Amino acid sequence: xxxxxxxxxxxxxxxxxxxxxxxxxxxxxxxxxxxxxxxxxxxxxxxxxxxxxxxxxxxxxxxxxxxxxxxxxxxxxxxxxxxxxxxxxxxxxxxxxxxxxxxxxxxxxxxxxxxxxxxxxxxxxxxxxxxxxxxxxxxxxxxxxxxxxxxxxxxxxxxxxxxxxxxxxxxxxxxxxxxxxxxxxxxxxxxxxxxxxxxxxxxxxxxxxxxxxxxxxxxxxxxxxxxxxxxxxxxxxxxxxxxxxxxxxxxxxxxxxxxxxxxxxxxxxxxxxxxxxxxxxxxxxxxxxxxxxxxxxxxxxxxxxxxxxxxxxxxxxxxxxxxxxxxxxxxxxxxxxxxxxxxxxxxxxxxxxxxxxxxxxxxxxxxxxxxxxxxxxxxxxxxxxxxxxxxxxxxxxxxxxxxxxxxxxxxxx
Amino acid sequence: xxxxxxxxxxxxxxxxxxxxxxxxxxxxxxxxxxxxxxxxxxxxxxxxxxxxxxxxxxxxxxxxxxxxxxxxxxxxxxxxxxxxxxxxxxxxxxxxxxxxxxxxxxxxxxxxxxxxxxxxxxxxxxxxxxxxxxxxxxxxxxxxxxxxxxxxxxxxxxxxxxxxxxxxxxxxxxxxxxxxxxxxxxxxxxxxxxxxxxxxxxxxxxxxxxxxxxxxxxxxxxxxxxxxxxxxxxxxxxxxxxxxxxxxxxxxxxxxxxxxxxxxxxxxxxxxxxxxxxxxxxxxxxxxxxxxxxxxxxxxxxxxxxxxxxxxxxxxxxxxxxxxxxxxxxxxx
Numbered sequence: 001x002x003x004x005x006x007x008x009x010x011x012x013x014x015x016x017x018x019x020x021x022x023x024x025x026x027x028x029x030x031x032x033x034x035x036x037x038x039x040x041x042x043x044x045x046x047x048x049x050x051x052x053x054x055x056x057x058x059x060x061x062x063x064x065x066x067x068x069x070x071x072x073x074x075x076x077x078x079x080x081x082x083x084x085x086x087x088x089x090x091x092x093x094x095x096x097x098x099x100x101x102x103x104x105x106x107x108x109x110x111x112x113x114x115x116x117x118x119x120x121x122x123x124x125x126x127x128x129x130x131x132x133x134x135x136x137x138x139x140x141x142x143x144x145x146x147x148x149x150x151x152x153x154x155x156x157x158x159x160x161x162x163x164x165x166x167x168x169x170x171x172x173x174x175x176x177x178x179x180x181x182x183x184x185x186x187x188x189x190x191x192x193x194x195x196x197x198x199x200x201x202x203x204x205x206x207x208x209x210x211x212x213x214x215x216x217x218x219x220x221x222x223x224x225x226x227x228x229x230x231x232x233x234x235x236x237x238x239x240x241x242x243x244x245x246x247x248x249x250x251x252x253x254x255x256x257x258x259x260x261x262x263x264x265x266x267x268x269x270x271x272x273x274x275x276x277x278x279x280x281x282x283x284x285x286x287x288x289x290x291x292x293x294x295x296x297x298x299x300x301x302x303x304x305x306x307x308x309x310x311x312x313x314x315x316x317x318x319x320x321x322x323x324x325x326x327x328x329x330x331x332x333x334x335x336x337x338x339x340x341x342x343x344x345x346x347x348x349x350x351x352x353x354x355x356x357x358x359x360x361x362x363x364x365x366x367x368x369x370x371x372x373x374x375x376x377x378x379x380x381x382x383x384x385x386x387x388x389x390x391x392x393x394x395x396x397x398x399x400x401x402x403x404x405x406x407x408x409x410x411x412x413x
Numbered sequence: 414x415x416x417x418x419x420x421x422x423x424x425x426x427x428x429x430x431x432x433x434x435x436x437x438x439x440x441x442x443x444x445x446x447x448x449x450x451x452x453x454x455x456x457x458x459x460x461x462x463x464x465x466x467x468x469x470x471x472x473x474x475x476x477x478x479x480x481x482x483x484x485x486x487x488x489x490x491x492x493x494x495x496x497x498x499x500x501x502x503x504x505x506x507x508x509x510x511x512x513x514x515x516x517x518x519x520x521x522x523x524x525x526x527x528x529x530x531x532x533x534x535x536x537x538x539x540x541x542x543x544x545x546x547x548x549x550x551x552x553x554x555x556x557x558x559x560x561x562x563x564x565x566x567x568x569x570x571x572x573x574x575x576x577x578x579x580x581x582x583x584x585x586x587x588x589x590x591x592x593x594x595x596x597x598x599x600x601x602x603x604x605x606x607x608x609x610x611x612x613x614x615x616x617x618x619x620x621x622x623x624x625x626x627x628x629x630x631x632x633x634x635x636x637x638x639x640x641x642x643x644x645x646x647x648x649x650x651x652x653x654x655x656x657x658x659x660x661x662x663x664x665x666x667x668x669x670x671x672x673x674x675x676x677x678x679x680x681x682x683x684x685x686x687x688x689x690x691x692x693x694x695x696x697x698x699x700x701x702x703x704x705x706x707x708x709x710x711x712x713x714x715x716x717x718x719x720x721x722x723x724x725x726x727x728x729x730x731x732x733x734x735x736x737x738x739x740x741x742x743x744x745x746x
Binding site for chain 2: 101102103104105107108110111112114115117118119120121122123125126129137138189190193194196197204206207208209210211212213214215216217218219221222223225226228230237238239241244285288289290293294297346348349352353356357369372373376377381384385388389391392395396399
């Protein structure tokens with residue numbers, strides 16, 4: 001056993017060096033959670049009435065309810081009683097009929113077998129194998145259990161020249177939390193505009209929906225050409241459309257996607273802001289169609305009576321927008337934000353499409369999913385498992401928030 | 414009238430802001446209408462300008478992709494980009510088709526890749542559809558012990574990101590020796606819990622009485638499923654089929670992990686470099702001005718067109734089903 005199992009000492013060895021980074025990451029997650037909780041509970045918290053049970057009382061009731069629901073599932077239901085008018089059944093006949101009544105299993109069997117191999121088993125395997133130190137996936141050998149994989153993943157000390165997890169995490173968070181709100185806001189503006197016109201609405205809708213059905217890798221390559229500075233063969237040089245446009249305002253050409261792309265260095269991390277901008281523009285472009293589709297159809301389904309009533313009351317267009325339209329489509333907006341963030345945490349192909357398989361220079365544009373695939377390809381399964389578990393935990397937190405939001409949604413209907 | 418106008422006149426100072434009375438003549442409906450109309454037109458002009466700008470920006474990458482694919486490389490690299498090609502060089506496409514010269518090269522020819530993609534796409538879509546339909550039917554209509562429990566467990570797996578499975582699945586198929594085959598591309602993604610859930614809900618909306626009637630008429634479960642339920646839920650099934658096929662068409666990471674180039678899919682092919690390769694008969698686009706190590710953007714754009722345009726055409730013909738499916742599921746397959 002090369003590594004002794006000692007969680008505390010391992011955490012302590014990570015902490016001093018990376019305290020700032022880990023605190024930042026945890027801080028972002030904590031702020032996210034806190035903001036959601038505050039938004040969902042405290043803002044609309046009802047005033048305490050004589051008969052109310054209070055905050056903790058409500059939690060208690062909630063738990064009680066959930067327990068009762070779980071108990072219900074396991075409780076044996078009383079058998080349906082019905083008069084059987086036929087002749088007395090033999091034992092064999094009874095067995096045959098009983099078997100026939102369970103024929104549903106035959107229908108679900110193919111799906112069940114496939115899921116057992118490709119869904120249920122991998123969950124357990126990932127949970128177990130991530131704690132095996134020095135795990136060799138082909139021979140199945142490893143040297144002891146422990147948190148070594150997680151520690152090395154967080155420290156960036158994998159010794160394989162692969163991507164750096166903290167870098168990938170920061171990239172993913174920055175890209176997601178900038179591009180998702182921006183594209184949702186833009187989608188909102190477009191849907192409001194789309195909703196207020198009558199002519200050629202369908203044509204605009206179709207064109208705006210086109211980017212949805214695209215291959216991220218193919219269109220990522222197209223976006224890269226917008227920003228690319230390319231060779232000087234035959235004495236010509238293209239600096240890309242974006243640099244051309246910026247040139248009109250006297251801005252010197254920036255190498256947006258290439259090797260000399262500008263970036264800030266913070267410790268062992270690099271913040272390639274120019275590449276961030278390119279990726280965010282792509283994400284907004286590719287994320288808009290779905291958001292417009294959802295928001296626009298939500299606006300179309302708002303009952304016209306509200307608008308008529310507002311007209312009678314002489315409300316201005318602005319008031320109508322903020323007091324009627326916005327609250328009515330709030331559930332969809334929150335749904336889009338949550339699904340957008342969930343999808344953003346799993347982004348990968350856009351980055352590969354723009355920056356190539358190595359995700360920029362030395363993986364400086366790596367995302368969390370890109371990190372997993374990187375280590376699968378390197379054959380370092382232990383790190384891949386550990387990274388995927390960390391990703392899973394982060395996504396679970398967002399799912400949990402999602403559940404809260406969708407519960408809230410029902411109050412508007 | 415004069416009485417009214419006098420009153421208006423005295424109140425004008427306070428109501429002046431609203432300008433309800435134009436002069437001393439009382440409320441001028443004509444003028445107000447006109448002003449409203451002007452306001453309406455100005456607002457609409459702004460809205461149309463905004464929407465047109467957005468539509469142009471949304472379409473620009475497609476336009477750029479198409480015109481770049483027929484430009485010459487020299488024109489593409491000009492310092493001032495041209496928005497309409499001087500010369501149309503359709504040979505770019507020809508060159509993309511003829512990228513591979515030797516058979517044991519590390520990259521694959523386009524025809525091979527296209528066959529891979531179509532075979533895998535059609536097989537996985539059809540097989541997946543069969544599994545989804547019968548599983549959804551069992552969950553919607555049949556009674557067996559542990560049904561609800563099983564369904565709850567299956568739904569719970571939806572919360573887990575698929576990336577968690579990839580590493581284990583890779584080990585599984587590598588140990589089973591299934592790499593470099595179509596099987597490995599099809600099997601792991603046959604079951605889609607979300608579509609089972611979607612279809613089950615669709616099935617449950619069909620009234621139970623129909624089932625009883627079919628039973629009385631002597632139809633088996635399977636017969637009822639094929640003759641009654643499938644036709645009734647056809648729109649959902651078409652949406653699922655299209656989205657699944659698009660999903661397979663766009664699959665990238667799994668083929669890259671498990672298969673080598675000749676067994677990969679079209680998206681893997683498009684990420685490769687495309688160069689001005691000298692053909693066996695001595696033909697090359699630029700006579701060796703660009704070396705074999707220099708990936709040419711125009712060729713790449715031609716390849717990108719070949720991957721993207723089928724999707725756009727599919728969208729134009731099946732717009733209704735795709736948009737319905739997308740708004741329901743929010744996934745690309």
